[in-house]
Structure formats: C-alpha cells, structure tokens
Amino acid sequence: MIIIIVKIVVSLFLGTLAGFAAIYIFNKMPAKWLCDYGHAPSQELKDPYIQRVKGFPWRWIYAAGFICLLIRLSFFDVRLAAAGLFACWAMLIIGLADLKYMVIPDQFVIMLALSAFGFIPYHSSVWQPLTGALIGGGVMLMVAVLGGAAFKKEVMGFGDVKLFASLGLVLGIKGTVSVLIASSLFSGIFAAVGLASGKYRKDEVRPLGPYICGCGIFYIFAVWPFLL
Template identity: 75%
Template sequence: MITILIKIAASLVLGVLAGFGAVYIFNKMPAAWLSDYDAKPPAELTDPHIQRVKGFPWRWIYAAGFSCLLIRLSFFDVQFAAAGLFACWALLIIGLADLKYMIIPDQFVIMLAISAFGFIPYQSGLMQPLLGALVGGGVMLMVGVLGGAAFKKEVLGFGDVKLFACLGLALGLTGTVVVLIGASLLSGIGAAIAMASGRAKKDDAKPLGPYICGMGIFYIFIVWPFL
C-alpha cells in the first residue's frame, strides 16, 4: 500500500512539474528555435510580453495529462514511465511548435531520440529501434519526394522526416507502423473537416507534426503497455 501511495504522489509531483515546465520552456525558448534556419524571427516570437501558450488553463491541463500518464505507466514499469515522460514531454513541445509556427525544433527532436535508450528493454529485439527509424524516416522521405514531384511544390518538410525517424527509434517497428497509419488517417480527417468548414483551402499548408506527436503519445500511453 505504501509503495502505491509513493508512486501516486511522485507521479502527481512530476506531472505538475512537467506540465508547468512545458509551458514555461515553450514560452521562454529562443526565438531562433521556432524559426527557419537563418531566418529572422517574427516580432511575435521575440516580444517577451507575448505568451506563446497561455499559462492558464494549459499548464494545468498538461500537468493533469502528465500526472495521469505517470500514474498509469508507473504501475506498468517505473523505467518505462520515466522514458515515456521524457518522450511525451518532447512530443508535446514539438507538436505545439509545429501547430503554432509550422516548425519542428531540432533540439526537441534530439531529446526524443535520446529517449529511445530508455525504451530498449521493452523492444522485442535490438533491431526494432533501427527498423522503426528506417521505416518512419524512409516513408516520410518517400512521401516528400514523390509528393513534390507530383504537385511541383514541397508537400512535406524535412523536419517531419527527422521527427518520424527519431520517433521510430523510440517506438520500434510496431509502434512506427501504428503511428504512421493513425497519423495519416487523423491528418486526412482533420484536413477534410477544415476544408468543409471553410477554415482552410485545398492548397493551404497543413502541419503534420501535431498528428504524429499526438499518435506517438497515444501509443506510449495507451497501446504499448498492453502489447
């Protein structure tokens, strides 16, 4: 009973720190991290008085989400919970950055890749992370090349390729395939709803990162512990 109470208390404390920390870091990170290479950051990013993400209610929402994630995963395995928190925290920042500014910060993609070391004991084999990275990055690269040739414009940024390669490294082949299918379906549904409601046009650029990150968090939080 004491062990259970300690796990719950630790999960709540770490969850609040992760949720509050995500909002703080996103609002305070250098503007250059949220801009294209060698591009001058817009005023919105350099103005210290502008909150990129509102503190209320988002830090509490994120804190509640991370607390639930840790409580759930800690009863599965404490090391898996730590790796899951590390990966999901990076995925949240990446998803927010792509949603708001159409950019995927390399710094947090590297953080996601580092989290892969924590998931190694839960892979079915040492080749799984490598296969996940090859399939995830390879499929995104192929879509980008073929889509660019077909539509004569960039349809997928290289940031998405790097994101999926590093996510595949963390999730392994099975997780990569699940996230790939799920993100593709959700992005298609989201684009259809946006166009049907008049909030977007057919040729508008639409970020894929939030769908990839959302499905990655869903896989770690819901699917993987049951496999």
C-alpha cells in the same frame, strides 16, 4: 500499499512539474528555435513578455495529462514511466511548435531520439528501434520527394522526416507503423472536414507534427503497457 502511495505522490509531483515546465520552456525558448533555417524571427517571437501559449488553463491541463501518464505507466514499470514522460514531454513541445509556427525544433527532436534509450529494454532486439526509425523516416522522406515531384512544390518539411525517424527509435516497428497509419488517417479526416467547411484552402499547407505527436503520445499511454 506504501509503494502504491509513493508512486502516486511522485507521479503528482513530477507530472505537475512537467506540465508547468512545458509552458515555461515553450514561452521562453530562443526565438530562432521556432524559425526555419535562414529566416529571422518575427518581433512577436522575440518579445520576451508575450505568452506563446497561455499559462492558464494549459499548464494545468498538461500537468493532469502527465500525471495520468505517470500513474498508468508506473504501475507497469517505473523505468517505462520515466522514459514515457521524457518522450511525451518532447512530443508535446514539438506538437505545439508545429501547430503554432509550422516549425519542428531540432533540439526537441534530438531529445525525443535520446529518450529511445529508455525504451530499449522493452524491445525484443536492438533492430526493432533501428528498423522503426528507417520505416518512419523512410516513408516520410518518400512522401516528401514523390509529393514534391508530383505537385511541383514542397508538400512536407524535412522536420517531419526527422521527427518520425526519432519516434521510430522510440516505438519500434509495430508502434511506428501504427502511428503512421493513425496520424495519416486523422490528418486526412481533419483536412477533409476543414476543406468542406471552408476553414482550409485547397492549396494551404497544414502541420502534420501535431498528429504525429498526438498519436505517438496516445500509443505510449494506451498501447505500450499491454505489450509488456
């Protein structure tokens, strides 16, 4: 009973800290991190007082999500909870950046890739994460190249390729394939609904990062514990 109480208390503290830190870091990170290479930041991005994401209610919503993640994973394995928090925190920042600014910051992609070390004990072999990275990055690269050749324009940024390669290191083969299918399905559904409702234009490029990160977070939260 004492161990359970300790896990819950620690989860409450770390989850709240992670939720508040996500908002603070996103609002305070250098403006150039949220720009494509070779582009200068806008005045809005450089404004030190602007809230890129409002603190209320989002810091509390994210804190609640991280608390649930930590409580759930810690009852399976404390080390898995730590790795899951690290990975999901990075994916939250990436998803927000791509949703708001159509940019995937390399700094947090690297952070996501580094979190893969915490998942190594839960893979059957070291080839699982390496193959996952090859599948995720390879499929995205193929889509980018073939889509660009077919439509004569960029259909996917290289940030999505790097993001999926890093996520593949975390999830391994099964997780990478699952997230590939799920993110493609959900992005397709939302695009179809947006086009049908007139919210999206036919030639409009929409961010894929939020779907990749959302499905990745869900996989770690809901599916991974059952694989242990």
